[in-house]
Amino acid sequence: MLIDFTECIGCGECVKACQKQNKLGDNPSKDDLSSHNYTVVLKQEGINYRKLCMHCQEPTCASVCPVGAFTKTALGPVIYDADKCMGCRYCMMACPFGVPRYQWDSAVPVIAKCIFCNERVAAGGETACSWVCPMGATRMGRRSDLLEIARGRVERHPDKYVNYIYGETDAGGTSILMLSSVPFDKLGFPMDLGAQPLPSLTWSVLSKIPSIVVTGGVLLGGLTWIINRRIQLDSGALVDPEDSSRPGKGGAK
Amino acid sequence: MKSLHRGIIEEKPLYWIPPVALVILLGLFLTFKRYFYGLGSVTALNDYQPWGLWVGFDVLCGVALAAGGFVLTGIVHLLNFERYKSVVRPTVLSAFLGYILVSVGLLYDLGKPWNIWHPLVMWNPHSVMFEVAWCVMLYSTVLALEFSPVVLEKLGSWRILRIVRALTLPMVITGILLSTLHQSSLGTVFLIVPKKLHHLWYTNLLPVHFFLSAVSVGFAMVILESFVSHHLFKKSLETNVLLDLGQFMVVALMLMLIVRIQDVSFKIGWKNVYDGTIESWAFMTEMACFVLPLLLVFIYRNRMKMGIIVLSAAFTMAGVVLNRLNVSIIGMARSGGFRYFPSWEEFFLSFFLVTMGVLVFILCVKFLPIFPEEPAEEKPAE
CATH class of the missing domain: 1.20.1630.10 (Formate dehydrogenase/DMSO reductase domain)
Incomplete structure (x- = not known):
């Protein structure tokens, strides 16, 4: 999905369509993402811009979730299975874009985040927000096609756009791409995430666990063996040197 | 030996009960609130x-x-x-x-x-x-x-x-x-x-x-x-x-x-x-x-x-x-x-859990052979 902030008129139709599609109820406060708002339209520096889940190519939330409640589908959406979720909120902690929200007032809370209208997309349709957008500011398509469109716009109108396609490489690349006339950090988008997907940070440690277990087990077992044998030899309990048929054992000490 | 083993509980039987009971009651109330009204309520x-x-x-x-x-x-x-x-x-x-x-x-x-x-x-x-x-x-x-x-x-x-x-x-x-x-x-x-x-x-x-x-x-x-x-x-x-x-x-x-x-x-x-x-x-x-x-x-x-x-x-x-x-x-x-700054309920429920832990520890010491000083506890004398 490509979102061109310069084309957005701030009508908020996408927010309403999203609430209706995902049955989030009407929430008067639309200042930020919340358990009632999978997306919001905000205005800053004279430009309207959207916030929503970026649907990372390698999602941090899917990597950190202990029960695998998040899945990246082949078409791009990062979807969430509330039945699996146990509510540890590690996804909220870990998300580099600070997207997942929680139902703090519910006794049976679930994570709230944009799921890219997965059912509609899987059926070959469009997301509610892109379908409803009167300006075509939010449009669907294959990521590679959209990247080409985005690059074309930036090249043709260098006066209009900042020379940056947000989501092309950020946090390893995202399924949502954004164009803006205002630098993205001024709109609150983190610009320091780098092109390396975050899950590699923890995987580099986790992948060492098998060798830690094996090495540690052998080390501890061996240490104990040596120490106990010396103690037994010292106390003469294991081998009586006079009585030993194998002289090597008695003379080892 | 036995009276030594039981220690403080036997010697001052009443003085610690009211505050601990109060902690438990309030702890249970907040527990109820947390499970029925969500994390945000406490x-x-x-x-x-x-x-x-x-x-x-x-x-x-x-x-x-x-x-x-x-x-x-x-x-x-x-x-x-x-x-x-x-x-x-x-x-x-x-x-x-x-x-x-x-x-x-x-x-x-x-x-x-x-x-x-x-x-x-x-x-x-x-x-x-x-x-x-x-x-x-x-x-x-x-x-x-x-x-x-x-x-x-x-x-x-x-x-x-x-x-x-x-x-x-x-x-x-x-x-x-x-x-x-x-x-x-x-x-x-x-x-x-x-x-x-x-x-x-x-x-x-x-x-x-x-x-x-x-x-x-x-x-x-x-x-x-x-x-x-x-x-x-x-x-x-x-x-x-x-x-x-x-x-x-x-x-x-x-x-x-x-x-x-x-x-x-x-x-x-x-x-x-x-x-x-x-x-x-x-x-x-x-x-x-x-x-x-x-x-x-x-x-x-x-x-x-x-x-x-x-x-x-x-x-x-x-x-x-x-x-x-x-x-x-x-x-x-x-x-x-x-x-974020922790609410008093968060502090209190943490304190409540620690209190329960200490209580269980004291009970274990009272009823189980935790400390080795008493030789009678080590061997199956009874």
Whole structure:
């Protein structure tokens, strides 16, 4: 999905369509993402811009979730299975874009985040927000096609756009791409995430666990063996040197 | 002998009951509120800081402060320091209770605690939390087995006891491996937030820091628990044992400080540590808590006293508690826009859990052969 902030008129139709599609109820406060708002339209520096889940190519939330409640589908959406979720909120902690929200007032809370209208997309349709957008500011398509469109716009109108396609490489690349006339950090988008997907940070440690277990087990077992044998030899309990048929054992000490 | 064993409970039977009853009643009320009206009804947690005191204190500190279990069983059973055997049982008991408290704390903090068993069947090996969940479950089982001889002795099940005794060594080794993994992994948990966690604490050596500080505080906790037990239950204090353990603690502290000082020197630079922010103050307080025990032990090295070791252990404990809170709450606050400060209910429920833990510990001491002084308890005399 490509979102061109310069084309957005701030009508908020996408927010309403999203609430209706995902049955989030009407929430008067639309200042930020919340358990009632999978997306919001905000205005800053004279430009309207959207916030929503970026649907990372390698999602941090899917990597950190202990029960695998998040899945990246082949078409791009990062979807969430509330039945699996146990509510540890590690996804909220870990998300580099600070997207997942929680139902703090519910006794049976679930994570709230944009799921890219997965059912509609899987059926070959469009997301509610892109379908409803009167300006075509939010449009669907294959990521590679959209990247080409985005690059074309930036090249043709260098006066209009900042020379940056947000989501092309950020946090390893995202399924949502954004164009803006205002630098993205001024709109609150983190610009320091780098092109390396975050899950590699923890995987580099986790992948060492098998060798830690094996090495540690052998080390501890061996240490104990040596120490106990010396103690037994010292106390003469294991081998009586006079009585030993194998002289090597008695003379080892 | 018996009256000595029962200690404080028998001597002042009424004076502690009303306040404890009050704590339990209020604790139960808040528990009810939390489960029926959601986390938001009792906590100050919000979308910008989803982890607070219950993760920072109940879970992270809980696991670290229960490290005495694997540290001491390792020294006694693997390295064969038989001298310390007298403190093994109370240490294993408090470690076991510590892990139970961590699990109960998690039941409070998880949004849907009835799904806590999900990691057993819904695997995600890429998740640090998945690994921690498995290690904590397995290690709690190991601790239960390590503690079981106490109960089996009391029950007189000598055949099962013989089986459990034969398993001691493999259990101790498994316990150490599991502890190494999840103590360090609680640091790995925060490797995923390179831009959110303050740079004073974020480093790819977080797992190493967490492990070494857990080992240090493991020794510190054995010292502190023995000291408190001495006063609470009128147990004789084995000064030499605790002074020895103090040495172990100091060595572990030095190892940890070497790693951290190197880390700060090369990555941040000491002149950049102080910038007047709350983070820099929190960091310096934490470091002071780790350096002070070393100074104390160095200054008093030739006239070592019990009080000095206990004080050093207390500083170490404070340092580790502060470290876990720094990493999980204070260091994360800026990225969340400083929108979280624990509610009184969060403080109180944490206090409530600790109170329950202490109560169970006292009951165990009263009814089970935890402390070895009474020779009648060791052998099946009755």
